[in-house]
Amino acid sequence: MKQMINIALPKGRLGEKVYSILEASGFECPSIREQNRKLIFENEEKGVRYFWVKPSDVVIYVERGAADIGIAGKDIILEYSPDIYELADLGIGKCRMAVAAKKDFCDRRDGVLRVATKFPNIARNYYNSQSRDIDIIKLNGSIEIAPILGLSDVIVDIVETGKTLYENNLEPKQDIVDISAILIANKVSYKFKNAEINGICEAVRKNLNL
Amino acid sequence: MTPSKDVLRSDERAIYALRELYRKFGYSQYRVGKFEEYDLYARNKSFLVSENVLTFTDTNGKLMALKPDVTLSIVKNISFEEGVTHKLYYNENVYRTSAESHGFKEIMQTGLECVGDVDIFAESEVVMLALRSLESISNDYILDISHMGIVEGLLDSEDTQGADRDDILGYVKSKNTAAMKKLAASGRISEKLCDTLCKMTQMYTTLAQSLSIIEEFVTDGKMRAAYDELRHISDTMSIYGLSDKLYFDFSVVNDCNYYDGVIFKGFINGIPDSVLSGGRYDRLLLKMGKKCGAIGFAVYLDALERFGKEQIEYDTDVLLIYDTDTESKSIIDTVKLLSDSGKTVKTARRADEFVRYRQLLKIGKGGIEILETND
Numbered sequence: 001m002k003q004m005i006n007i008a009l010p011k012g013r014l015g016e017k018v019y020s021i022l023e024a025s026g027f028e029c030p031s032i033r034e035q036n037r038k039l040i041f042e043n044e045e046k047g048v049r050y051f052w053v054k055p056s057d058v059v060i061y062v063e064r065g066a067a068d069i070g071i072a073g074k075d076i077i078l079e080y081s082p083d084i085y086e087l088a089d090l091g092i093g094k095c096r097m098a099v100a101a102k103k104d105f106c107d108r109r110d111g112v113l114r115v116a117t118k119f120p121n122i123a124r125n126y127y128n129s130q131s132r133d134i135d136i137i138k139l140n141g142s143i144e145i146a147p148i149l150g151l152s153d154v155i156v157d158i159v160e161t162g163k164t165l166y167e168n169n170l171e172p173k174q175d176i177v178d179i180s181a182i183l184i185a186n187k188v189s190y191k192f193k194n195a196e197i198n199g200i201c202e203a204v205r206k207n208l209n210l
Numbered sequence: 211m212t213p214s215k216d217v218l219r220s221d222e223r224a225i226y227a228l229r230e231l232y233r234k235f236g237y238s239q240y241r242v243g244k245f246e247e248y249d250l251y252a253r254n255k256s257f258l259v260s261e262n263v264l265t266f267t268d269t270n271g272k273l274m275a276l277k278p279d280v281t282l283s284i285v286k287n288i289s290f291e292e293g294v295t296h297k298l299y300y301n302e303n304v305y306r307t308s309a310e311s312h313g314f315k316e317i318m319q320t321g322l323e324c325v326g327d328v329d330i331f332a333e334s335e336v337v338m339l340a341l342r343s344l345e346s347i348s349n350d351y352i353l354d355i356s357h358m359g360i361v362e363g364l365l366d367s368e369d370t371q372g373a374d375r376d377d378i379l380g381y382v383k384s385k386n387t388a389a390m391k392k393l394a395a396s397g398r399i400s401e402k403l404c405d406t407l408c409k410m411t412q413m414y415t416t417l418a419q420s421l422s423i424i425e426e427f428v429t430d431g432k433m434r435a436a437y438d439e440l441r442h443i444s445d446t447m448s449i450y451g452l453s454d455k456l457y458f459d460f461s462v463v464n465d466c467n468y469y470d471g472v473i474f475k476g477f478i479n480g481i482p483d484s485v486l487s488g489g490r491y492d493r494l495l496l497k498m499g500k501k502c503g504a505i506g507f508a509v510y511l512d513a514l515e516r517f518g519k520e521q522i523e524y525d526t527d528v529l530l531i532y533d534t535d536t537e538s539k540s541i542i543d544t545v546k547l548l549s550d551s552g553k554t555v556k557t558a559r560r561a562d563e564f565v566r567y568r569q570l571l572k573i574g575k576g577g578i579e580i581l582e583t584n585d
Contacts, residue, residue: 065482083483085461089388182388191352191457192479194414210388 008070010055014093018071025203068189074179079119085185093181098172101154116146117156221514227346232299240298242283248273257468262307276305290502295326321508328503334446341452350479354459359436385411410460417444420458468494485513527553529567
């Protein structure tokens, strides 16, 4: 018997793109394109069930087995370090995690560095590896405004083109890590639904020439 | 008296089933106290899953801990004699932090330790008991096995340095082949090692089927010994008739660095986390100054709590309503009559919305009256 695979998609542009890839790989679910307020979309024939969740929640759904597989940004995986399998790097949604600050800012390492970020764990790990004392200011959005208003010295955030930074008189100072979308799987689902998950994984790999 | 099936929760049922299983193979119960001197854990931090230990000061000023682990308490007390094997099991509560609850959690754990002169037969028996433990919980189970000798052998084959090694182990654990390829592209490991690691992590079949592939990658004596051990276990499991449930999974690696031989993790379909974990940990005993073998595993019963829980439709079969002027004797007689016919009875003065019942009876002067029947 073919088992249904629950797939958590991140809401937003990345999720749309990922769904297009899955669709092109043979796991389409036409009802998802319809304009309605449904939350779960199913294609029994292909054995897939999709649902949209907040991007940072994908890892939680997958780690706890509510979703068998999902697509999450590497930034989310690094931040929450969930116990999951990272089956494929899809190479889309590419950007980087970087330290940014005002153009004229220079870290003289003579005091505690104030860091504003949405990713406290990534920031802490990065500065720990440099033995740097920091004060983390956890924000939930509009991080760029923090150094401008003097709330923080630097920010640790995702940089795609850097346009927002430059327009606000900021610039990226150091890169921390490259980010892209990762196909992740629940460890137990991978065992009990191995054929199905591998099937999806292989089809996606082939479609993307990975 | 054996309690009827619906009285026990699935984790409680599992405890009895596991005890029976371990006793059948001559394992005896070992009880340890709830508290242990903190010092024991401070000295063996790397053996613990988490470094967080719940501590308190004893009346004499000594720093004590609520046990985060039972194995340490057992092996510390065991004396070693040539040719003697201690076969023990335990059923205790341990206290650990959990990432989800952001605090300490009481976890009920049943486990088994085989310490002393542990030969390959005793080791295989422990693996068999791990498989049977899972079987006693559900028929849809898998035990993943790997061997640290193979993992370490592969990493030793190249000059992998400390930080790189931790990274690679992390990638192996999450089957992250993309990151391994990046590591190879940056020249930190060779293409050949990367290839081997990728092949090993992507392989997922029964141990019996994996052996021929594993053998291809055996290079040195350490790996050969590990391979032979796995082969022997695989052969023994086929005698027990369990080999189709034993899978080789290279991504099963140490959470702590004491496991140094076979290492395994058990899963049940429907529970999103591993329910059993164990392995061979001679290194811990060596560190404690005892030169002998040790292998064991623990079953995490808290994970079973929500498993196989049927929705209970009714709280009671009969809700029996009585008046203030009803005689006690007639209530007692009615309850006895109903419960003798196998029904559960709750007595109350009036029916309220919190009790779900199959049948609502009223006992009055004129006898018993059926007010409502749901079925």
